[in-house]
Amino acid sequence: MTYQQPHTEASVSYPETTAGSPLVAGGVKVAARDANVHYADKHAIKDVTLDIAPHEVTAFIGPSGCGKSTFLRCLNRMNDTIDICRVTGDIRLDGEDIYDRKVDVVQLRARVGMVFQKPNPFPKSIYENVAYGPRIHGLVSHKDELDAVVHGSLERAGLLNEVQDRLESPGTGLSGGQQQRLCIARAIAVSPEVILMDEPCSALDPIATAKIEELIDELRQNYTIVIVTHSMQQAARVSQRTAFFHLGNLVEMGDTETIFTNPEHKLTQGYITGRFG
Amino acid sequence: MxxxxxxxxxxxxxxxxxxxxxxxxxxxxxxxxxxxxxxxxxxxxxxxxxxxxxxxxxxxxxxxxxxxxxxxxxxxxxxxxxxxxxxxxxxxxxxxxxxxxxxxxxxxxxxxxxxxxxxxxxxxxxxxxxxxxxxxxxxxxxxxxxxxxxxxxxxxxxxxxxxxxxxxxxxxxxxxxxxxxxxRARNRVETAVRWFMILCSTVAILTTLGIVLSLLFESMRFFARVPITEFLFGLHWSPQMAIRADQVGSTGGFGAVPLFAGTMLISAIAMCVAVPVGLLSAIYMAEYADSRVRAVIKPCLEVLAGIPTVVYGFFAALTVAPLFRQWGESIGLDVSSESALAAGMVMGIMIIPFVSSLSDDVITAVPQAMREGSYGLGATRSETIRRVVLPAALPGIVGGVLLAVSRAIGETMIVVMAAGLAANLTVNPLQAVTTVTVQIVTLLVGDQEFDSPKTLAAFALGLVLFVMTLLLNIIALHVVRKYREQYE
Structure with a gap:
């Protein structure tokens, strides 16, 4: 399935009450319609319209500066922390407009977790890193419950075996790959529905990368995952669907296999065959 | 020439x-x-x-x-x-x-x-x-x-x-x-420059050593006349000694406890003002204020640091102290016109820029990735500041506060003008107390002979002050090393 150049859809309007007609089969978790992002004078995202299906891994690919990370950060309103950034258009999570005044950004981010490019564990113990989210959201009422959440999250992030005898040592003392899995454990400890990953493996070596990719594939059972990546192999390995961005436009989106074997658009073909980017 | x-x-x-x-x-x-x-x-x-x-x-x-x-x-x-x-x-x-x-x-x-x-x-x-x-x-x-x-x-x-x-x-x-x-001209020139730099640092070290040694030797001369136990634990301070046998009244008492108690009281009052105000304004500037507000507030705070301490001194003595006295009288309290409260408050205001500007620097230095990590988990801004940013910035903040404390202990001009001369041993901030620095000044001002216990006492006071700030720094270093959360 492919989209036309987005700006041709600019006139399409969606009713306020629904998420619009789904562009993918099998339900829609996140839907964006004519999303635009401006950084001061720079038009960083231009009329992007796409749907993200639940329990799938969606990969955003494209050359540096194409806006894929910016768009990713729109999905949990991380761009709010940047003063000069302005987001317009319609982005919905389970049919609810996340840029609506009534939406509490804190709750939104608890539902849409994020893992960053560079592993950024807090300068606290491994345990405290994972316990951070549940604590601030008051998800647990006593210590045993918290222990269970921390152990469960580390388990699901595939890190428990490596760290269970040193939960009190600082998270910053782990290796890069372990730190990134700790950040994933930290994100899933608040039971999000969607996990956004911004180039989660770009600072890691191939072995650590392989572990994270394996983990992403497992996490797909329970979460909806959106991953920005520079590595086309990675996109091909872990994702079910792929979106290709170029200069702030969504050029093409479809099944990963189709995008990599038979792309509609010349730009996509040029990028995946390595002719530019 | x-x-x-x-x-x-x-x-x-x-x-x-x-x-x-x-x-x-x-x-x-x-x-x-x-x-x-x-x-x-x-x-x-x-x-x-x-x-x-x-x-x-x-x-x-x-x-x-x-x-x-x-x-x-x-x-x-x-x-x-x-x-x-x-x-x-x-x-x-x-x-x-x-x-x-x-x-x-x-x-x-x-x-x-x-x-x-x-x-x-x-x-x-x-x-x-x-x-x-x-x-x-x-x-x-x-x-x-x-x-x-x-x-x-x-x-x-x-x-x-x-x-x-x-x-x-x-x-x-x-x-x-x-x-x-x-x-190999480059290597030789670089060697020469390196030696020059070593020489410069040696000068700094030797100067410090010289000051410490001279303090030490003069203090020993003092302790030869006044027992060290009397100096350190005595509760009576009255350094005026009889020069001639027929003079009356002045027996000379060198118990320094009231001076150190007074110094501590005034410094504590100063820190009570400076730490909350300085820290909170630093947090506001670093985390909440947008760049335009910051561009105005930060220089304003730094102007405080540029005011000469003598100006603070007469501000404390002529404006703040009488004001406190009036307020005190109006609610039936007996406030001394040279109260520790007035001197301490003004000193605290003087120290605010130290705390705020150093804290601001360390808070800004906490990587943005830490904040994003926290926001990404759905933490609010205040949760992020309390649980992530401040713990990470703590060593720097403690360092800044300590610098402020040693500044407060060593501050002279404000207390000379606004604090009293009488060595009262009290914890009541409404009464007049005196400080170590004030006494050093009064001991040495005017024509003095430099071998009487009265003048030599200044060296002993200086030495103890020095040892005190040194200990404070050592303790602080330990605390910081133990509790710091390293983010790199």
Whole structure:
């Protein structure tokens, strides 16, 4: 399935009450319609319209500066922390407009977790890193419950075996790959529905990368995952669907296999065959 | 004056050496710079250093040595010719004889027999007469001695100029002749610069050491007269001592506890003002304020740091203290017009910029990735600040607060003007207390003899103050190292 150049859809309007007609089969978790992002004078995202299906891994690919990370950060309103950034258009999570005044950004981010490019564990113990989210959201009422959440999250992030005898040592003392899995454990400890990953493996070596990719594939059972990546192999390995961005436009989106074997658009073909980017 | 001229000459020669050395290597390179081990500038610096350094070292040795040698020449002339009757007579008729306490029937003056202060007097006389400034004697013989001194110095100056210029020229010449493309000029110049830097840091260390040692020795003199236990644990401070036996009242009491208690009280009040205000304004500036607000507030806070402490002092003494007194009276409290509260509050305001600007720096230095990590988990801004940013910035904040504490303890001007002189031992902030620094000032102001316990007490107070801030710093370092959350 492919989209036309987005700006041709600019006139399409969606009713306020629904998420619009789904562009993918099998339900829609996140839907964006004519999303635009401006950084001061720079038009960083231009009329992007796409749907993200639940329990799938969606990969955003494209050359540096194409806006894929910016768009990713729109999905949990991380761009709010940047003063000069302005987001317009319609982005919905389970049919609810996340840029609506009534939406509490804190709750939104608890539902849409994020893992960053560079592993950024807090300068606290491994345990405290994972316990951070549940604590601030008051998800647990006593210590045993918290222990269970921390152990469960580390388990699901595939890190428990490596760290269970040193939960009190600082998270910053782990290796890069372990730190990134700790950040994933930290994100899933608040039971999000969607996990956004911004180039989660770009600072890691191939072995650590392989572990994270394996983990992403497992996490797909329970979460909806959106991953920005520079590595086309990675996109091909872990994702079910792929979106290709170029200069702030969504050029093409479809099944990963189709995008990599038979792309509609010349730009996509040029990028995946390595002719530019 | 002559010395400055010599230094200027040496520097000019070094500059010439630099230009010549550089030109020579450029000529030798014949346009192919890759043949050179070092860039031409380094060859220039090499010649300049060889020109200036030995000559300046020579000058540095010569300048302090010269007057000493001249003086000993003059004094030996004095000793040799004083036996001659006419010479002795000319001294006996001058006022110098009185100062040196020469007996009427003396046949000679033995320099070795003079007391050290009399010898100093004689030396000053010789120097003054040689310079043509005021003298006590105008004895004919003294003029002769002075002319020996002056003559020696004249010759020495000429010799010094010649020697320095010769050494500079020689050094430059040797270095110039060694300028070759393969010469490792860069390494040598860098070595020289490294030694210069080592020298500079040594100066700083030696100065500190000197201050500490002098504090220590003078304090020991004090503790020889006043027992150290009385000083450290005594509760009575009244340093006015009877100079003559018939004076009444002043017994001299050197118990420093009230002073340290007063210092602690005022510093504590100051910190109670400075830490919350400084820290919270730093958090606001770093985390909440947008860039325009920040651009206004930050310089405003820094203006506080630029106000001279003497201004704070009279602000405290003339505005704040009477105000507190009025308020106190209106609610029926007895507030001293030199209350610790007023001095402490104003001192706290003075310290706010220390706390706020240092805390602001460390909070801003916490990586944005930490904040995003927290926001990404759905933390609010205040949760992020309390649980992530502040713990990560804690070592820096504690460092800033400690700097502020030692500033508060050592602060003098405000307390001299606004705090009292009476050494009350109290924790009531509404009463007047005195501080260590205030007492040091009052002990040393005015004409004092420097061997009475009263003045020596200043050194002992200084020493204890120094040890206190040192301990504070050591403890703080430990705390910081233990509780810090390292984010890299």
């Amino acid at each position: 002559n010395t400055l001229l010599v230094i200027a000459t040496i520097l000019v020669l070094a500059l010439i050496g630099f230009v010549l050395g550089r030109r020579r290597i450029i000529r030798q390179a014949e346009g192919v710079y890759s043949r050179l081990h070092s860039l031409p500038t380094y060859h220039g610096h090499f010649v300049a250093l060889w020109c200036a350094v030995p000559a300046l070292v020579l000058l540095a040795v010569w300048v302090p040595l010269e007057p000493k040698l001249a003086m000993s020449a003059a004094l030996s002339h004095f000793q040799d010719d004083i036996g001659i009757a006419a010479n002795l007579e000319s001294i006996k008729t001058s006022t110098l004889a009185l100062l040196l306490q020469v007996p009427k029937d003396a046949t000679t003056i033995e320099l070795d027999a003079l007391r050290s202060d009399q010898l100093d007097l004689l030396r000053t006389e010789i120097r003054n007469m040689a310079d043509g400034t005021a003298s006590t004697g105008h004895a004919a013989f003294m003029e002769e001695v002075a002319s020996v001194y002056a003559g020696f110095r004249d010759i020495s100056t000429i010799l010094m100029v010649a020697a320095c210029v010769a050494v500079a020229g020689l050094g430059a010449g040797v270095a110039y002749s060694r300028v070759r493309p393969e010469m």
